[in-house]
Amino acid sequence: MxxxxxxxxxxxxxxxxxxxxxxxxxxxxxxxxxxxxxxxxxxxxxxxxxxxxxxxxxxxxxxxxxxxxxxxxxxxxxxxxxxxVGLLPHALDYLLRLKEHGIKLAVATGLPEKLYIPCLK
The missing domain is CATH 1.10.150 (DNA polymerase; domain 1)
Structure with a gap:
């Protein structure tokens, strides 16, 4: 990568x-x-x-x-x-693969906190 x-x-x-x-x-x-x-x-x-x-x-x-x-x-x-609301298919696998390769990950969103916090948990 x-x-x-x-x-x-x-x-x-x-x-x-x-x-x-x-x-x-x-x-x-x-x-x-x-x-x-x-x-x-x-x-x-x-x-x-x-x-x-x-x-x-x-x-x-x-x-x-x-x-x-x-x-x-x-x-x-x-x-x-x-x-x-859940993850899109293969999203978790891809994120875990990136993490295994030492890639730093971040998310950006325009959603209000009351919507994105439950999803991130």
Missing amino acids: DFNAAIFDLDGTILDSMDVWEHIDIQFLKKRNLPVPENYVTEICARSFEEAAQYTIDLLGLQETVEGIIEEWNNMAVEEYSNH
Whole structure:
């Protein structure tokens, strides 16, 4: 190996987490007995949390607050990342192999601590 350190993005590179937010979106609507509108997931992925919550309220005529929706999404994410998100196939084997070769390892992420800490444990 011609390097002595590696930095990996955590979310979606080490963790099998690419479908987490889509799952949260669908479950959020399912709790309210609402179908998933066409292009809904695509529309909210391109927005900030605040914009996505307001879009959801406006689109579906919800009588909820932006803050309440964001809090629910975050709580659902904590549940998902704490209990359902695992490593991508072969990630652990690769990381262990690098470590055996003395490669220093680090992860980088934009996730908030309450999401990445349970995954790292």
